Amino acid sequence: MSLFKKKEGRTVPSVDDILSALSRVQDPELGRDLVSLNMIRNVAVSGGEVSLDLVLTTPACPRKSEIREAVERAVLSVPGVGKVDVRVSADVKAAKGPMEGRRPVEGVKNILAVASGKGGVGKSTVSANVAVSLRQAGARVGLLDADIYGPSIPTLLNLKNHQLRGENGMILPASADGLKVLSIGFMLEDDSPVIWRGPMLMKALGQFLHGTAWGELDYLVIDLPPGTGDVQLSLVQMTPVAGAIVVTTPQDLALIDVKKAVRMFEQVGVPILGVIENMSYFLCPHCDGRSEIFGHGGAAETCRQMGLRFLGEIPLQTTVREASDAGIPIVTRAPDSPAAIALAKTASGAAAALAVLESL
Numbered sequence: 001m002s003l004f005k006k007k008e009g010r011t012v013p014s015v016d017d018i019l020s021a022l023s024r025v026q027d028p029e030l031g032r033d034l035v036s037l038n039m040i041r042n043v044a045v046s047g048g049e050v051s052l053d054l055v056l057t058t059p060a061c062p063r064k065s066e067i068r069e070a071v072e073r074a075v076l077s078v079p080g081v082g083k084v085d086v087r088v089s090a091d092v093k094a095a096k097g098p099m100e101g102r103r104p105v106e107g108v109k110n111i112l113a114v115a116s117g118k119g120g121v122g123k124s125t126v127s128a129n130v131a132v133s134l135r136q137a138g139a140r141v142g143l144l145d146a147d148i149y150g151p152s153i154p155t156l157l158n159l160k161n162h163q164l165r166g167e168n169g170m171i172l173p174a175s176a177d178g179l180k181v182l183s184i185g186f187m188l189e190d191d192s193p194v195i196w197r198g199p200m201l202m203k204a205l206g207q208f209l210h211g212t213a214w215g216e217l218d219y220l221v222i223d224l225p226p227g228t229g230d231v232q233l234s235l236v237q238m239t240p241v242a243g244a245i246v247v248t249t250p251q252d253l254a255l256i257d258v259k260k261a262v263r264m265f266e267q268v269g270v271p272i273l274g275v276i277e278n279m280s281y282f283l284c285p286h287c288d289g290r291s292e293i294f295g296h297g298g299a300a301e302t303c304r305q306m307g308l309r310f311l312g313e314i315p316l317q318t319t320v321r322e323a324s325d326a327g328i329p330i331v332t333r334a335p336d337s338p339a340a341i342a343l344a345k346t347a348s349g350a351a352a353a354l355a356v357l358e359s360l
């Protein structure tokens, strides 16, 4: 039986013909076809011209152009189609995350925690650049700096002089090029270290999560304090965290900490989106030479052993530190640098991993 209608001797495709062709195109991450995933919408056929919406699960989709091309090819393969117009957009799903006793943050679809077994591995650098990358891709993003031991997001995003403000009993986040930002550092008068007492700390962080006018967000990235102790555990249990990214460096000792961090999240039912190896290798600013100071491949191997996604490796580049010190993240300041490209890739990898979780 022919699926195609004949009109004036020519084959005229129908909407069903287009959908049936697209039901043979799979999303490479989700492993299911685009039609049953509801990623194809508003198909219109006019003569030989087809237009449709391709609605991705994240604007930071790492396979965006690949999927778009596959859609175009599939539509053009339908007899009678001469032209296709694919409008690409994204609709980020809300994560399920573990619930028991946890209070969601209103309007926030996904909370993404960035953790590390120890300090100094680049957790804040990764948090800021991942948040900015997701924002650059077109997502609505917030960044919460919960690192009570050393809040560095105000420096990284040039918000050191930001004065905390409120409206209608809610805290207003600061804005860095449309990225909504709140830091525990905004509550401190100067750089002197503060010893937070448990209850006071939990109250402050509770207000940051639930007493803040975050608005509608696709992703709220949380820069957690380093380590895997009680503070980190309580924080993760305050709200349903959709997924966690673990940042490490290539040294063996740091890799042992990855296992600890993974166990901590497992304990509270938070899925690990993947592991990032920062300061993976040194890129010399003078000769562009690559030195693997601490060896190579440790984090990727740990991921293989533990069945985790390896989100990528970020080179150690002087320009990363310089950008951070200047208050402009490297993905904004030098988007074509190897470190910025690697950071943007880890951001889309994490967003894709979240989308996979949400489609299960």
Ligand SMILES: Nc1ncnc2c1ncn2[C@@H]1O[C@H](COP(=O)(O)OP(=O)(O)O)[C@@H](O)[C@H]1O
Binding pocket: 116, 118, 119, 120, 121, 122, 123, 124, 125, 126, 152, 226, 278, 279, 314, 315, 316, 317, 318, 319, 320, 321, 322, 324, 325, 339
């Ligand atoms: N890939 C990198 N290349 C160069 N410097 C880096 C890189 N990642 C982090 N740094 C620098 O290392 C220091 C520690 O990074 P930071 O993000 O503050 O770590 P953490 O939050 O884990 O303590 C900072 O001075 C930062 O600018």
Ligand SMILES: [Mg+2]
Binding pocket: 123, 124, 125, 147, 150, 151, 152
């Ligand atoms: Mg930090």
